[in-house]
Each structure stands twice: as C-alpha cells, then as structure tokens.
Amino acid sequence: MKEYVIIGNGVAAAGAIEGIRKSDSTGKITVVSEENHPVYCRPLISYYLENKTDTERMNYRGADFYENMGCEVLYGKKAVNIDARAKKVVLDDGAELPYSSICVATGSSPFIPPFEGLEKVRNKFCFMTLDDAFAIEKAVNEDSRVLIVGAGLIGLKCAEGIKGRVKSITVCDIADRVLSSILDADCAFVIQKHMEENGIRFLLGDSVACFEDGSAVMKSGKRVSFDALVLAVGVRANTALVKDIGGEVNRGIVVNERMETSVKDIFAAGDCTEGYDVSSGEKRVLAILPNAYMQGHTAGVNMSGGDEVFDKAIPMNSIGFFGMHAMTAGTYDGEMLEEKTEKSLKRFFTKDGVLKGFIIIGENERAGIYTSLIRERTSLDTVDFDLMRKTATSAAFSPEIRRKKFGGEV
Amino acid sequence: MKRVYVNEEWCLGCHLCEYNCAFANSGIADMATALKGKPIYPRIHIEGDDKISYAVSCRHCSDPICVKSCIAGAIYKEDGVVRIDKNKCVGCLTCVLVCPYGSLAPDEDGVMQKCELCMRNSCGEPACVKGCPNRAIVYEER
Numbered sequence: 006m007k008e009y010v011i012i013g014n015g016v017a018a019a020g021a022i023e024g025i026r027k028s029d030s031t032g033k034i035t036v037v038s039e040e041n042h043p044v045y046c047r048p049l050i051s052y053y054l055e056n057k058t059d060t061e062r063m064n065y066r067g068a069d070f071y072e073n074m075g076c077e078v079l080y081g082k083k084a085v086n087i088d089a090r091a092k093k094v095v096l097d098d099g100a101e102l103p104y105s106s107i108c109v110a111t112g113s114s115p116f117i118p119p120f121e122g123l124e125k126v127r128n129k130f131c132f133m134t135l136d137d138a139f140a141i142e143k144a145v146n147e148d149s150r151v152l153i154v155g156a157g158l159i160g161l162k163c164a165e166g167i168k169g170r171v172k173s174i175t176v177c178d179i180a181d182r183v184l185s186s187i188l189d190a191d192c193a194f195v196i197q198k199h200m201e202e203n204g205i206r207f208l209l210g211d212s213v214a215c216f217e218d219g220s221a222v223m224k225s226g227k228r229v230s231f232d233a234l235v236l237a238v239g240v241r242a243n244t245a246l247v248k249d250i251g252g253e254v255n256r257g258i259v260v261n262e263r264m265e266t267s268v269k270d271i272f273a274a275g276d277c278t279e280g281y282d283v284s285s286g287e288k289r290v291l292a293i294l295p296n297a298y299m300q301g302h303t304a305g306v307n308m309s310g311g312d313e314v315f316d317k318a319i320p321m322n323s324i325g326f327f328g329m330h331a332m333t334a335g336t337y338d339g340e341m342l343e344e345k346t347e348k349s350l351k352r353f354f355t356k357d358g359v360l361k362g363f364i365i366i367g368e369n370e371r372a373g374i375y376t377s378l379i380r381e382r383t384s385l386d387t388v389d390f391d392l393m394r395k396t397a398t399s400a401a402f403s404p405e406i407r408r409k410k411f412g413g414e415v
Numbered sequence: 416m417k418r419v420y421v422n423e424e425w426c427l428g429c430h431l432c433e434y435n436c437a438f439a440n441s442g443i444a445d446m447a448t449a450l451k452g453k454p455i456y457p458r459i460h461i462e463g464d465d466k467i468s469y470a471v472s473c474r475h476c477s478d479p480i481c482v483k484s485c486i487a488g489a490i491y492k493e494d495g496v497v498r499i500d501k502n503k504c505v506g507c508l509t510c511v512l513v514c515p516y517g518s519l520a521p522d523e524d525g526v527m528q529k530c531e532l533c534m535r536n537s538c539g540e541p542a543c544v545k546g547c548p549n550r551a552i553v554y555e556e557r
Binding site for chain 1: 416418420421423462463464467469471474476477480483484486487488502503505506507508509510511512513514515516517519520557
C-alpha cells in the first residue's frame, strides 16, 4: 500500500487528494495542516469581511470531504524537514511520517520588510489566511483608521473587504500605480479612480520610512496616523523543505509539467512552486487558485502511478472592486490593440501571430474565449480577430472549428 | 451522456430558446408573469450575425476548467452534469474568464448561473430543446 504525505492543506492539497483518488482508492493519505481549518477558499477572506460569505460557505469542499477521500488530517502540525534517504517527513512535534511520495503544497508567506519601528506597532496584520481575517474583524470598528501597505491584489481586496467596517482607509505603495503586477498604467488609473470614488485614499510612489507614535512617516515626509496596519507588500513561496535537501529552487520550488521536483518521489503544487507560463515562455510563480488546483491534481494523478501533464498554465485574474471588474490574462508583450467604449476598456497584446495577453475593464462577457486563445496558442490566422476583439464570440472561428467545439463531447 | 447540441445550419436565431430557458428556471407558473416586460437572464444565448446563428450553453465538459478554477468551490460535477451552488458563489467571474465556450453568465443579482440541463426545474427536460421551432437544438448522445 502506498503512503502519500501532503504537506499543506490548501486548494493545491485538495487537488492532490482528488488526483490520487482517481486511481488509488486504498493508499494511505496523510495531510499535514498548519492551519486549524479544513480546506477553505482563501481568496474569499475579503468577501468574508464584507459579509458576502461566511465560514460555512467558504469551505472549499463538503464537511465529509476528508472522510470520503479516506485522508487523515494532522491539524496544527508543521513539517520541519524531509529525510529523502529514509523517506520520512519529520513534524514539529517529532513525529515521523514514512512516505512513498510527497506533495509539497506549502503555499506562500507574507513578506514583511524590516520597517523601522514596526515592532512597536500593536495592531498589525497580514491578510493571507482566515485567521488573519478573524483578527482584523476583531481589531477594527467604525472609528478605525486603517493603513494598508501594498496596493496589490491582497491590499486592495482587503480595502474593499473592510470598507464598510472602518472609518477610513489609506493604501500606500512604492509603485506609482495600483495592481502593478497585473495592470498597465492606464488601466490601473481607471481602477484607482473608481476606488477613490468609493472612499479609498491612496499614497502611491511613496513608501514607509518608519513607524512612530501610531503613525507611519512616509519617505515623502507625509505622516499617516492609523489605528490598524495591514501589511500586504508581497509574498514569498515557502520553499525551505525542498531547498534544505538540495532540491532545485528559484523563486519557487521548480517543477516540471508532471509537478515533479528535482528530488525523486517529491512533487510540489500551488503557490510554493515555479512552473512554466506558456504565455511568456518563462518559468515563474503563478500564485493563483486555478493553477493551484490544477497543479495539485496533476501531482496527485502522477503520485498514484498515473500520467498527467499540466502544461497550459498562464497568469490570469478576475477581480472586482466596488462593482468595477478587471480581467487579465497572459503576458503584455507585443503589439497592443485597444477597444474602447463608454462602458469598457479592452487591451489585447499579440505577437508571433498569437494572442499573448489581455486586460479588460468593464464588459467581460465570454472573456474565456480570449483566455483560451492564449492558453491554446491559437494561430490568429484561424480567427476573425477584428470581430473577436470587439466581442468575444465563437462566430469568429470557421464553421469547421466551431463544429469541433460545439458538435460533440468536449 | 446526453447533452444539448445545436445544428447551426438550422438555427433561425429566433431567441426562443433564451425565453424558454428563462421561463423554465424562473420558478413561476405562467410565462407572461415570469417574463413580460422584464430583462431576461437565460442560461443559453444566441450568437452569430445575419449569416449564421447558433445557441450556446454549457458543454458539460469531460474535464471542466470552470470546476477546477472556481475560487469559491461552488462549481462541481455530479453524474456528468456541471452544476453550480449559487449559495457559495461570490460573483468573482473567474468561471467567465476560463470557459472557452462563453457558456456562463451571471443572473440579475450578479450570481453565476449555468445550464444544468433542466434536470431540477419545472421543465424536467431541456426547455431550449423542447421549444426550438426548427428542431435546431437537440438533446442526444454523441
């Protein structure tokens, strides 16, 4: 009987469990979970604070998931090292778990810069986990002035999530625009304006020099007084377990398209990994939930002796703030084609005869047709792209291609 | 498994399928009360131009990317049918971002909905198929 150890209990872990059980219904699966929660939908923590969901509905799977999947979950335990020779995972309480194969699904941790005076700030939080959301929920009230350091996806979703609970929110970022990792300057400005109209204050192109007496002193000299501080500067992949035993690690644990690391019988999936982005042709950390599930699933199938590859990863995000929605995918490389209407802004990036990426703010009906062009590297010679860029529609394909897509089982 | 298919050579682009879908999923007993004077949010829609037209609804893929991508764990597969738990959906539109067919769209409240083959509504069989005047939409095994 095989013994599978899954380190981590997020969505990548859930994917691995379901992947393993596709072909192996009897092998022993042990999940090492640092968090004391069954797998939940981590991107929903801002929706939780916004009262748009609750802890019950945030569960990624049903209450009987682990039981149905025949898994043992070790809650509140941390894997501290892997003994690849003896094939054992060592936990923080000294317990040892023998393994046939491992899926490292350790996710990422918030990166906290060494700000001067940070140790004296009492009400400081990160915004990564459900427990972070609970802590913020407890700490803020209608009189709270909140400073969020970081205008990326995490910082801005946090701002939206707590808007209704607090007095004021200031978001600062060293970058000169919001969402600098996924939006270009023009699109970022549209989102920024909209958030400002909804009461969020921004200090961009500015960073914290130090914290003193309940205030942040900015490099520009401005002072921001706050009652609660949220640090959303960035994240770092949790790679130590693999790095410590000499496995290949860059910014994330390096995996191939079967989700194998460079160490035998050790697989990895999710935010801790660095996979291949087909839109840019480069290895990068793609810390998004769909990717985590798909990588996890692929790892699980291969751990149990199956054969699956996941070779269509691209960065992509669908994210809304106060009713304005942005969708992004791929890489913004090549020629830019813009479609602008009163209600929306679309930018497409094409190179070498294929769609490389897009940014859409506003009308996004059927945008998955665009995403699929990137993922499948569809030659734009086979698409009426003049029609397609105006509206996402399969009418832009030839009847033969459409018959393939719609005429049978897919 | 039986799925909904459309023969685009026969589709007239009359949009009746959209109305039949919206009615079947309205939970209201008569069509006029359900639809008259209201915007409709069907789970099937017509695409095309003056030359071709065809209806698009969920393909119930064998390996559905919407299920794997849903950040709320709201989309799942049951007996071959891709379903959504609307109670869990937060309206993030990630499913819209990934579906290669453009099959998902939100309802009037911004909650996602999709074709579930009319298995749990008053129609009991795909309403788009039943009401298609030119029999362009069919429900069959392929």
